[in-house]
Amino acid sequence: MERSTIHKLADLARLELSPELENRLADDLEKLLGLVSELQQVDVSGVLPMAHPQAERATLRSDIVTETDRVDALERLAPDMSQGLFRVPKVIE
Amino acid sequence: MSALDSIAEAREFVSRFGPQALADEALARAAAVQPVLNALITTLPDDPVVLDAAGPIAGIPFVHKDLFCTQGARTTAGSAMLSGFVPPYDATVTARLRQAGARCIGKANMDEFAMGSSNENSAFGPVRNPWDLSRVPGGSSGGSAAAVAAGLVPFATGSDTGGSVRQPAAFCGITGFKPSYGRVSRHGMIAYASSLDQAGVLARSIEDCATVLSVLAGADPLDATSVDVPVDAYQAALGAGVVGMRIGVVGSMFGAGVRPEVAATVRSALAELERAGAILVDIDLATLAHAIPAYYVIAPAEASSNLSRYDGVRYGHRAGDVRDLKSLYRKSRSEGFGIEVKRRILGGTYVLSSGYYDAYYLRAQQVRRLIAEDFARAFAGVDVLAGPTTPDVAFRLGEKTEDPLAMYAADINTVAVNLAGLPAVSLPAGLVEGLPVGLQLIAPAFGESRLFAAGQALQQRTAFHQARAPEVQS
Numbered sequence: 043m044e045r046s047t048i049h050k051l052a053d054l055a056r057l058e059l060s061p062e063l064e065n066r067l068a069d070d071l072e073k074l075l076g077l078v079s080e081l082q083q084v085d086v087s088g089v090l091p092m093a094h095p096q097a098e099r100a101t102l103r104s105d106i107v108t109e110t111d112r113v114d115a116l117e118r119l120a121p122d123m124s125q126g127l128f129r130v131p132k133v134i135e
Numbered sequence: 136m137s138a139l140d141s142i143a144e145a146r147e148f149v150s151r152f153g154p155q156a157l158a159d160e161a162l163a164r165a166a167a168v169q170p171v172l173n174a175l176i177t178t179l180p181d182d183p184v185v186l187d188a189a190g191p192i193a194g195i196p197f198v199h200k201d202l203f204c205t206q207g208a209r210t211t212a213g214s215a216m217l218s219g220f221v222p223p224y225d226a227t228v229t230a231r232l233r234q235a236g237a238r239c240i241g242k243a244n245m246d247e248f249a250m251g252s253s254n255e256n257s258a259f260g261p262v263r264n265p266w267d268l269s270r271v272p273g274g275s276s277g278g279s280a281a282a283v284a285a286g287l288v289p290f291a292t293g294s295d296t297g298g299s300v301r302q303p304a305a306f307c308g309i310t311g312f313k314p315s316y317g318r319v320s321r322h323g324m325i326a327y328a329s330s331l332d333q334a335g336v337l338a339r340s341i342e343d344c345a346t347v348l349s350v351l352a353g354a355d356p357l358d359a360t361s362v363d364v365p366v367d368a369y370q371a372a373l374g375a376g377v378v379g380m381r382i383g384v385v386g387s388m389f390g391a392g393v394r395p396e397v398a399a400t401v402r403s404a405l406a407e408l409e410r411a412g413a414i415l416v417d418i419d420l421a422t423l424a425h426a427i428p429a430y431y432v433i434a435p436a437e438a439s440s441n442l443s444r445y446d447g448v449r450y451g452h453r454a455g456d457v458r459d460l461k462s463l464y465r466k467s468r469s470e471g472f473g474i475e476v477k478r479r480i481l482g483g484t485y486v487l488s489s490g491y492y493d494a495y496y497l498r499a500q501q502v503r504r505l506i507a508e509d510f511a512r513a514f515a516g517v518d519v520l521a522g523p524t525t526p527d528v529a530f531r532l533g534e535k536t537e538d539p540l541a542m543y544a545a546d547i548n549t550v551a552v553n554l555a556g557l558p559a560v561s562l563p564a565g566l567v568e569g570l571p572v573g574l575q576l577i578a579p580a581f582g583e584s585r586l587f588a589a590g591q592a593l594q595q596r597t598a599f600h601q602a603r604a605p606e607v608q609s
Contacts (some may be wrong), residue, residue, distance in 0.1 A: 048481070055439060055484045056464040057445075057477055067474075067481055072481050074435075078428040081498050084505070091500035092507060094330045095316040095556020095580070099362045112224050115223035121453035124204075128448050132459050 043068045142289045142343045154194030159241045161196040165287045174281040175241040176201045176259045188236025191346045198282040198291040201242035204323040212325045213245040213257040216451045216471030226323025227355045235350045244278030247473045249327040252342045256475040265604035270529040273303030280307040285607040290338040298549025300335035300559035305524035305573025306562050312336045312344040315580045316556030317362035320355030328437035331553040341590030345369035371586035373591040376414030381517040385566045386419045388522025388548045396567040401523045404564035404574045422509040425502045426551035432499035439483025507555040514579045524561040524573030560586045562600035
């Protein structure tokens with residue numbers, strides 16, 4: 043696996059990898075792709091993809107408000123929050 | 136038998152001495168074996184309990200896999216990412232157990248975000264197998280299985296995405312029940328792969344699994360994938376017997392890679408069911424060979440999507456000393472996730488990326504349908520399917536950590552069930568060199584009752600489920 047590929051994947055997944063970990067995970071990913079490559083041999087022509095085992099039974103619930111404002115409870119979970127807003131580092135210089 | 140070995144014994148104890156006395160017994164037992172097994176991430180000496188509940192599990196202590204949200208009690212999913220996460224709400228599974236009066240004494244150790252088959256991927260250290268402390272308990276519900284096998288509690292919850300209830304149950308010599316997809320609400324169960332995840336139960340006996348599933352099963356407006364199919368009377372199903380039941384013995388599940396002694400042990404358990412009146416039929420499922428590759432595309436794909444929510448902003452670990460928003464994301468996630476989680480996120484990101492999506496993800500979904508259709512064809516001729524839960528007994532700690540693919544390959548007999556959304560159970564079938572072996576039975580969707588009937592028939596004729604793990608005798 044090309045180093046550029048694993049770099050791009052890590053960037054897409056928002057992961058920062060040390061060079062050692064990057065090497066190891068590149069090797070592992072290579073092996074995983076080897077394992078799953080046998081899917082290419084299966085004849086799937088005309089087969090509908092199956093995303094979900096119970097797709098036919100899925101129902102929608104009624105569109106009603108069930109939860110009230112829980113900002114206080116959520117604020118306790120957030121690493122950095124004030125006045126009901128999440129604080130993050132500066133996005134624009 | 137102790138009061139913590141079965142729900143019936145526990146109820147008897149509670150009726151004489153009260154629920155607190157039994158919870159104290161369980162907590163004392165948990166404290167005694169924790170240094171040896173590491174089955175719990177958090178102990179809950181004072182978890183609130185609904186005192187006026189009546190019913191089969193009122194006052195019964197249990198261990199709760201640490202991915203079910205518990206309001207006010209931290210829920211880590213075995214990850215450093217959530218080591219300080221205290222949910223502001225209960226999972227539906229938690230709420231149902233609480234309403235039924237069950238008493239949570241601790242949150243069970245597990246592979247991080249349920250990714251693993253050995254419990255070695257926990258940020259809180261590995262769990263040890265009560266049958267042999269040098270071996271893994273299986274995973275990802277390893278803490279739950281070890282807790283039941285060691286006699287801490289009569290039952291534990293688990294979740295099963297590719298075998299995570301059944302495989303640890305097999306490795307620890309207990310019963311592990313994975314319901315149909317949609318049978319139990321996933322609301323508040325921390326997600327790994329949403330189209331595969333399903334909550335399950337671990338107990339010594341199939342009877343106790345039936346009792347607990349009766350409490351958990353049913354549609355939930357908070358989970359749109361829970362299904363509004365009537366819940367069978369599982370207790371009644373236990374007594375239905377197996378006379379005339381057709382059991383398809385799946386040849387490929389006994390194939391290459393399965394240790395001959397394991398295969399023989401499972402076949403002898405099936406012979407016991409035959410003596411009880413079942414009809415054994417040889418059957419083959421050609422598409423099972425594709426289950427591992429399909430699973431190891433679909434599960435990482437869904438995982439990479441689900442785990443994108445951990446960003447260091449709203450909850451969970453947040454890295455310090457960052458330059459900008461992107462480095463906040465990158466550092467928080469890199470510090471919070473362990474290596475197996477990173478491995479699956481990267482794999483999932485790859486198979487979903489533009490240019491590879493059709494070749495991997497879409498194709499895996501097509502193969503998934505072929506597998507589901509293969510099961511449906513099989514169930515036209517038989518009532519349940521059978522095979523070994525795992526190809527071998529519990530392996531040693533560290534034996535497969537350097538080779539993730541070897542670990543994945545051992546999931547061969549369990550993952551297809553999740554791809555098709557079926558219910559399945561692992562039943563203790565005997566020992567090989569002193570270590571437990573599991574018989575897996577699989578039923579059509581919402582055919583849980585068949586598994587209860589067959590499981591009970593086996594457990595009435597055998598005592599494998601009552602065998603005690605030698606390393607932790609009280």
